[in-house]
Amino acid sequence: MQVLKRVRPIGPVLAAVVLAFGLIVAPAGAQEGPSGSNPTAQSVNEQQLLQELNKIQGRITIPDAKAATLEQPRGQDFRSFHEGALPWIGGVAVLGMLLVLALFYFIRGRIRTRSQEAGVKVVRFNALERLTHWVTATAFIVLAITGLNFVFGKRLLMPLIGPDAFSAWSQWAKYAHDFFSWAFMLGILVMAVLWVWDNLPDRYDGHWLRVGGGFFDTSNRTHPPAARFNAGQKLIFWSVIIGGIALSVSGLFMLFPFAYADVNGMQLAQTIHAVVGVLMVAVIIAHIYIGTFGMEGAYQAMGSGTVDLNWAKEHHSVWVEKQGAKTEPSQPAAPPTPAE
Template sequence: MKKILMTLGVALTLFLSVSCFAQNQVEAGQTEGQIWAQLKEGAQGVTTSTGQEHAQLINTYDLRVFELRSDLLAPALMAALFGMIIIFVLFVKVNGISKLHGGFSGKLVYRWSKFDVSIHWLGAIPCLLLILTGLTLLAGRFFFQPYVSDGVWASMINAAKLIHDYMAIPFMIGWLLMSVLWAKNQMPKMYDLKWMMVVGGYINFGPFKGKHPDAGFANAGEKMWFWAFALFGLVISASGMLLLFPSLFEPSRTLSLIALVLHSVSAIIITAFSIVHIFMATVMSEGGMECMVSGYCDENWASQHHNLWYDEIKQNGTLKYKE
């Protein structure tokens, strides 16, 4: 009998304890809910912080921006990089590349100075590293982190952050020099419309096959890439400086988040254009890569892809061959 009474007493005590605990949890949850609702409505408190938002404990606008970044911008950057690569691989498989109809002439025509080649790579190499590290920083936790250990992920994200920060300045220098020095050859012309209508003559089937539209020093596709790079490179550089040196510019939290979104959107656009540019220079156009290696191009390449520029330098006597 005593054992039964003791058992009932222990059970009753446990029941009352659990009931009290549950009631306290409910009350605590209600209190937290009330506090959260008040904070969302802009309730302010007291803190020793001296920051611009020291009286506002929760910024709901920030949360919406973070959701935009994770739900939309991160997948968009992945699509811009890997999606464009897949599209171009399939395109080359179906269409083939643009070959030189007369083959290589063996004569190399001067096109870019050594300084031009240098500033191209000054912008290009950091740009590629910024794309890869930016992809890791923006989207890595969604697409890479689940498949690696915590130690590997920590090393990846730390290396990506360091490389991204250190490559920013060389990229901006290269962007500035290219934008200023190359703009004169990138102005739109009426014949660029015809170039666009036949996709530059790079299509090897249907009504587009065998078409070689007129092009000056830069064709319409190169001009589109240049102005996209110049415009969105400006946005990336300005927003990047704001994010890289917050103590220097002292931006508000809202301005920092706007800069982050603009930085990400511009990076997505430049990434997509970069993949197109790389494929066109290295794969699609036979002989095209030589231009940014030595500064010279094959004479047949010049007459086939940039006929107006080639005719011009022949007529004005500035045609110069590599010795």
């Protein structure tokens, strides 16, 4: 008992020392984050938090969960890409393609059919194929014009027509972009189903590519063999399908904002959409050129659906051999005139 009496006065002192030690040591040890930062300590560094989390979020009570994001530094990269690099990529792709085509036209001229018309028509695209092509093409042209307005409108159009007219046009352009996108997506899907087999690589593609399809032979003598689609057309087809899928998926993210992605995902979708979009506009400009001014007789294939037999032999000789049976006379023989 005597010993106990002697010890008792030391007890409170010991407890106070242990408590004080605990208070000094505990906060650092107990609440440390995975990277060693402590979000509740006064010394917490904004930069450390951003590295860990990509964005700083608070706690909110309103239903819109997006409002909880207080800082998202990737937004600055996104903005500088959108305002700086993107117009450059788009401008170089589209103007560059126009320049290349203009040069090609002046050097090579229109690609003419060498032989005379045979007067026999070959069915090249049936009604469903043409409908699909023109629905997709119309939708794409609307999407291209309204899409380029997102990238260049504020800089190029607004100074010309003024902010009020630009705002009204841009609002309608945005609606058109959203609604025509459905026709484009459907068109891409049907096009893929209709033409995928004829666009698989074959043994004629390598040679066709090596001689550049004969496009650069100014004497117009080189006509490499090709099946229904030549290697150049296959490149267009696969650009349209792969580019179309990328545009469709990233576009769906934007049609339903924040439904499938947070703010970082939304910015990534928009970046992919914009870059693929401007590149595809450049590719399609080349396609439209060759399907109209660039090559004699090409437009009829998609316009009326038939081509002259000699045109088909020059551009798709292997296909003509296989199609042999499907030819029809262009001028049906006049019915015999009844005797008077």
